[in-house]
Amino acid sequence: MKNLQDFTVRLIAGANIATIVCMLLIGFSDRINPVSHPxxxxxxxxxxxxxxxxxxxxxxWLIVRKRMAIIPVAGLILAFVPVRTYTPLNMPEEAPKGSLKVMSYNVFNFSTWTSPDEPCPILDYVEAQRPDILCMQEFCSDGWKKDRILERLGKLYSHHRITDPKGGDPIAIFSRFPIIRTDTIHYESRANNSAAYHLLTPGGDTTIVVVNHFESTGLSKDDRRRFKAMLKGDIERKEAESESRNIWRKLAEASAIRAPQADSVAAYVERHKGKSIILTGDFNDSPISYVRHRLASVLTDCYVASANGPGISYHYNAFYVRIDNIMCSSHWEPYACRVDNGIKASDHYPIICSLERKKE
Structure with a gap:
């Protein structure tokens, strides 16, 4: 009987070790360039x-055999970096008075706002939050929505710029501070873009705010719907296998497009090394991804540095992941970064962070 128990314990321990190996390989997979290995x-x-x-x-193990708990604990220690990247834990700190409040929000073309006679939850939310710098992705191109948005936000912000790619979704910035210059960051994309806005911030300093909307996942609405049905078990096995391969192929193709986009933005940041930089946007990629890792290698990830939990920012069709980010240069100290899941007026939740300018 004791031999059987020992064998069972060794078998379970082996499964635990195999899990840790997989966790480590996946956790550090963000070093792999999707162009070479999509x-x-x-x-x-x-x-x-x-x-x-x-x-x-x-x-x-804590319930069955406490001393064996060393195995999963060792795994968590070895995987500290990806664990912290995916779901950080930080001591809550209140933002110092005078900090800059930055919000990044993919507003989904304000698609849930269907009539000028209806209230607009997104605009109501922005007016309640009153960030100093508001960055939006999938902004409106034209029509009555754009007119109403500019009219209302114009009462809060003296300065704004909209960068509109041909055939794609615009990005926009609204700022309490003057925008003195705009740089377009060039890369290959059918419908996405990045731009760097030079702001004249208090004290006569210039801060570059980079707004990004990287290549989408490449999944159609029908793909997402079928993926959700697949998770629920509403699709037959053979069809589910075919659908899984199709979805994985599309995700791989999109990742191979997205990686050079992140490289271009990282290169822009590196060319402006030593300058105050805030970077925001919809990365369309998970926390354990080449895109996030590449940009976090040249900037501080504000969510990892000051937030708690996984911070799911995309919440449609069973794709629950943090794909929206705020990053900053060493000129800033991030505080209380968070994803606000209290507003569901878009397929994304907004991400908000307070930034204190460090003393020279």
Missing amino acids: LLANIGLFFPVFLAINVGFLFF
Whole structure:
């Protein structure tokens, strides 16, 4: 009987170790360039699965055989970097008085606002939050929505710029501070873009605010709908396997397009090294991804540095992941970064962070 118990314990321990190995390989997969290895580019999406399994092992060992808990604990220590990237834990700190409040929000073309006679939840929310700098992705191109938006936000912000790619979704910035220059960051894209807005911030300093909307996942509405149905088990096995391959191929193709876009933005940041920079936007990629890692290698990820939990910012069709980000140069100290899931007027939640300018 004891031999059987020992064998079972060794078997479970082996499964725990295998889980840790997978967790580490996936956790550090954000170093792989999707251009060279597109099919490996999105395995970071599975990181929370293996993290959860390892935590499950931890509770199991604590109940069954406490000394074996060293295995999942060692796994968490070895995977500290990707674990912190995916779901950071920080001591809550209140933002110092005078900090800059920055918001990034993919507003989904204000598509849930269908009539000028109806209230607009997004505009109501912005007016309540009153960020000093508001960055928007998938902004409106024209029509009555754009007129109403500019009219209302014009009462809060003296300065704004809209950058509109041909055939794509505009990005926009609204600022309490003068915008003295705009640089378009060039890269290949059918409908997405990045721009750097030079703001004259208090004290006569110039801060470059980079707004990004990187290549989308390439999944159609029908793909997303079928993915959700697949998770629910509403699609037959053979069809589900075919659908999985199709979705994975599309995700891989989009990642291979997105990586050079992130490289172009990172190169722009590197060319302006030593200058005050705030970077925001919809990365359309998970926290464990080449895109986030590449930009975090040249800037501080404000969410990782000051937030808590996974911070899910995209919440449609069973794709629940943090794809919206705020980053900053070493000139700034981030405080209380958070994703606000209290407003559901878009397929994204807004991400907000307070930034204190460091003393020279």
